[in-house]
Amino acid sequence: MNFKDKVVVITGGTGALGSAVTSAFLQAGAKVFVTYRSEQEFDALKASVNAHAALTGIKTNVLDEASVKAMVQQAARFGRIEMLVNLVGGYLGGVPVTEMSVEQWDKMIDLNLKSAFLCCKHVLPVMMQQNVGRIINVGSIGGLQGGEGTSAYGASKAGLINFTQSLAAEGKHYTITANAVIPGTIDTPANRQAMPQANFDEWVKPEALAQVILFLSSEEAQAITGATIPVLGKL
Numbered sequence: 734m735n736f737k738d739k740v741v742v743i744t745g746g747t748g749a750l751g752s753a754v755t756s757a758f759l760q761a762g763a764k765v766f767v768t769y770r771s772e773q774e775f776d777a778l779k780a781s782v783n784a785h786a787a788l789t790g791i792k793t794n795v796l797d798e799a800s801v802k803a804m805v806q807q808a809a810r811f812g813r814i815e816m817l818v819n820l821v822g823g824y825l826g827g828v829p830v831t832e833m834s835v836e837q838w839d840k841m842i843d844l845n846l847k848s849a850f851l852c853c854k855h856v857l858p859v860m861m862q863q864n865v866g867r868i869i870n871v872g873s874i875g876g877l878q879g880g881e882g883t884s885a886y887g888a889s890k891a892g893l894i895n896f897t898q899s900l901a902a903e904g905k906h907y908t909i910t911a912n913a914v915i916p917g918t919i920d921t922p923a924n925r926q927a928m929p930q931a932n933f934d935e936w937v938k939p940e941a942l943a944q945v946i947l948f949l950s951s952e953e954a955q956a957i958t959g960a961t962i963p964v965l966g967k968l
């Protein structure tokens with residue numbers, strides 16, 4: 734897989750999965766454009782990759798269309814955007830439908846679905862013009878099967894999977910593929926803290942997920958589009 738000088742936009746690139754994905758793309762030779770909200774988190778990411786020259790960050794609120802538009806304009810100054818990896822997302826569990834506030838519902842739909850919609854809406858014209866592109870969204874097993882207390886999260890991730898299929902259908906006219914990876918629980922510091930009794934060995938490692946995302950971003954993955962790919966770790 735050759736990513737030399739290819740440009741990837743990674744939203745949420747400072748997060749737990751984002752850091753591993755950013756690092757994998759840098760190692761593979763790509764120019765990596767990361768959105769962040771907190772300067773501190775971007776500084777930590779930069780330090781973790783030894784201030785790699787191919788890493789650029791831009792403060793972006795991916796829930797705000799004007800902010801996303803400005804981010805894409807800046808990234809497009811590289812001349813091309815070959816890949817978009819939508820990693821912004823969040824979880825809400827333990828809230829039955831009868832107790833869920835409209836704010837909680839909207840937050841899940843916004844973080845997990847609207848974020849990807851806005852970034853795709855503004856990156857797609859760049860990809861269409863260059864007649865090639867890769868979009869990778871991050872779903873969840875919660876988006877394949879609804880569960881107790883997770884209705885808003887599950888519905889938002891289910892929506893993201895369906896949205897990815899629409900992206901694939903529209904992208905096929907422009908050699909643009911769109912796929913969704915479906916992680917189980919990811920082995921992140923936040924999950925270890927939240928579930929200290931769990932067997933961490935059974936969780937998927939961020940580095941393993943990053944390799945799957947890298948493959949789906951490659952030229953070699955041209956034949957895969959509209960797919961929903963479980964990456965569950967050891968089950």
Ligand SMILES: NC(=O)c1ccc[n+]([C@@H]2O[C@H](COP(=O)([O-])OP(=O)(O)OC[C@H]3O[C@@H](n4cnc5c(N)ncnc54)[C@H](OP(=O)(O)O)[C@@H]3O)[C@@H](O)[C@H]2O)c1
Pocket residue numbers: 744745746747748749750751768769770771774793794795796819820821822823824844845871872873874916917918919920921924
């Ligand atoms: N962790 C899991 O077990 C798991 C399982 C299945 C699927 N997933 C999915 O995998 C993805 C990554 O998860 P993760 O655990 O790495 O999450 P994370 O560590 O919380 O990272 C999320 C990232 O998104 C950023 N972000 C949040 N709201 C934003 C906004 N409005 N504008 C711009 N950036 C924003 C966060 O920035 P700040 O730090 O500044 O808030 C952070 O960098 C998510 O889509 C998640 O739903 C995770």
